[in-house]
Amino acid sequence: MRAPDTSSHDAALHVLKEVFGHAAFRGAQGEIVTHLAGGGDALVLMPTGGGKSLCYQVPALLRQGTAVVVSPLIALMQDQVAALTQLGVRAAFLNSTQDLEQVRQVERGLLDGSLDLLYVAPERLNTPRLLDMLDHVRPALFAIDEAHCVAQWGHDFRPEYLQLSVLHERFPQVPRIALTATADPATRAEIIDRLSLHDARVFVSSFDRPNIRYTIVDKDDARKQLLRFIRNEHPDEAGIVYCLSRKKVDETAEWLSAQGLKALPYHAGMDAATRAAHQARFQREEGLIVVATIAFGMGIDKPDVRFVAHLDLPRSVEGYYQETGRAGRDGAPADAWMAYGLADVVQQRRFIEQSEGSEAFRRLSGAKLDALLGLCETAQCRRVHLLAYFGEQGEPCGNCDNCLNPPETWDATIASQKALSAIYRTGQRFGAGHLIDVLRGKDSERIRQFGHDALSVFGIGKAEDDHHWRGVFRQLVALGIVRVDHEAWGALRLTEAARPVLRGEQLVMMRRLSARQRDASTRRTRPAAPLSMAGVNGGLMSELKAWRLNEARAQSLPAYVILHDSTLAELAREMPHDLEQLAGISGMGTRKIERYGDALMALIRRHVTG
Incomplete structure (x- = not known):
């Protein structure tokens, strides 16, 4: 599905509506799309859930050729391709899960021009075979997702990202876009330098995630504090619990399960099949908790993660922001909760001192840890402190633990x-x-x-x-x-x-802190949810969710790939009478209407006639 080869804003809006079902771009999306579609390079910093993917997916459909997306995780590729296929976009991926025939089929699609987007890992892109193929086709653009992985002193360094400078050298006329949700000014400069993006426009969206409530409690039997937090704040809701060690991941998941919660472990020490199975369950089931090392979560598109908890101190503010950003991608209220104590500081200092990195690396790591400790120890608004780290000014949010219960x-x-x-x-x-x-x-x-x-x-x-x-x-x-x-x-x-x-x-x-502030485990009044349920017919919403779940199971897809909660809520609020009105619902593009329109209209009519 491709629009005419044009960079006009009108053409971009046409693709946005017809393919993705949205009437307007958010924030800087429109400007980024027009710039990239017109052949310009870009570095985009946008918070998780802010719509980074659309910034390259829409230009991919506006430009001739196949857009190549560099993605660091298999799960991210599979999620993105499944979602795009639902929209009628010709998308595919190349990764280690495929057999030889599947790889050859994708390669044929690339060579004969029948692909709109191709997702590849950086290791695969850097192979002579794939680079030679790209020499014989017309790449529409290169999108480098999770671009902070190129920063050698960043929180999530991937050495294979350093080789991506070959894109500029080998394909100088093909526009490139690098995207990340997390980069302080030093990391931004490193991304620009290592990817040769010196002439790129830099788009920096606000780092603020107003729907996330930040809470950091003094550690005092952290597992029991975590259990109280989950039971009081998020019973039967999806969440991620981060621990530093594999052993602690296994023990915490087992303990939470023994307390009656649905919890699964995830870390690099598990066999690949079990890891993949646990991740698939997390994406497709509701109310599941994954206890994980930081190996889990990057690129996970699950929109309804209601909380991210840390039982150990992360290594930096960037790492903390990246991990907590996996909560509340749908814009509804979510929690970032952390238990923190002296042992965490001791442990992180030891990691730094025992590091094999250079003295400059250890010094930088120490400074990053000091910045995180400043966030933990501040008596001021957490959000203001967090935004200031990324060079952004903010006002007290009234929604973090320090704003709600100011410490003495x-x-x-x-x-x-x-x-x-x-x-x-x-x-x-x-x-x-x-x-x-x-x-x-x-x-x-x-x-x-x-x-x-x-x-x-x-x-x-x-x-x-x-x-x-x-x-x-x-x-x-x-x-x-x-x-x-x-x-x-x-x-x-x-x-x-x-x-x-x-x-x-x-x-x-x-x-x-008072005893109440140390624990912070009692249910609190939440602000109005950005995902508004005002005017939503609750009965119809339940029926729509049940229909979506059946569709997801039938297609072996996560439910949110079928339709997002926000789309279901709008359907349950507006209750469209026909397909023309259905087209006015956000998220209902042409292919989704063709695929699901009749079933949705029948369901809504049955509900109305009761």
Whole structure:
């Protein structure tokens, strides 16, 4: 399905309506489409769910030839191709799941010009065989999705992306578009340099995801905190839980399942067939939770993920933003929830110090972690802090945990002096657990073994509980006043920044949370959902969802590939009387009407006549 070879805005709107069923572009989409269709290069930064795919799919149908889309994950390719095929677009992919005959069939389609879009992994694109084929056809454009993977010091580096500069060298007249949801200014510059996009227009949409509520709680039996959060906030809803280690993924999934939740593990240590089966279930079933390492989620188009939870601290703000962005792609309210403690800081510092990267890499990694710790420890609006990292100004959102329950800030100078003195008096050889026992005057064999019950700091902090002191030590590390020595089994040591604090020359302010704020597990009033259900006939909506589920099962597709919830809601609100009115529903393009129009009209008529 192809429009005339033109770059006009009217032609782009025609394709948008006839193929994709939308009456207008969102934000900068229209400008990006016109620029790319006219032969210009572009770098596009747009949040997850913001409509990046349309920015290259519409130009692919406006230009002559086959558009080649570089995609890092098999699941993303299969999802995109399935959705495009539903729309009548001639799309295919090349990846390792195909046998020789399937590969040859796709290659024939490329050579004879019968494909509108071809999705390939970067490894496949860089093979002499495929590059030679592209020399003999007319590529419409090159789209490089998840372009942040080219950044060597980014959060999701893929070395094979570095070879994509060959596209500019070998096909200088073919327009290229690089797209990502996550890139700070340094990463943007690296993408431009490594992909030779120096003449490209840069389109930066707002990084704000107003439908996502950001919550970061002090870690205190994180699994139980997570369970309360899910049961109170998102019972029977789809979500992703991220852990750093494969072992923790397996244990957490098993534990959640034992608590009566539908939870599956996903990590690179599992066999490929099991991973693929778990991912397919997540995409096609409702109310399923996947517990995963960061190997899961990139490019997943599932729109109704209602929460993303972190049981471990990510490595950077970019990683956190990318992972939390997988929630609420449909625009309806969603949660980004994280439990965070001193052990997370210690673990991430150890990863950095033990890294085989250069000193510059470790320094940059440390700075990225410091920025994330700043987000965790801020007493201000999380959203404002997050947007500022990406160079964007924002107003307090009224929807994050700090806006809803503002934490107190308190003068922690004396408490810090006590903690720092305990570190110094015990020889800077012990971790936070032992130091807290010393401060609280705990009578234990270990304390007596080292003679720490005779120190002047023994018992000087017994008026406060363990949680108080864990928070003090965690924030001292986050503030750079204390560091973790991983060569000494995680011992806490003083930094130069401790000297003015001990001398009373520097004030130390810290956050203090109430018990309710520490847990943040009670159901809260949500803002109005961007996916408005006002005027929607609930009974008809249920019938439409049941019909969609049957269609999805019959075609072995995720339900959202058939029709999105927003389209069903509009159908249940407007209840069109005929196919002409059906064409006015967002998401109902020509091919969808041809395929599903009669069934939808019959269902709506049955409901109306009751």
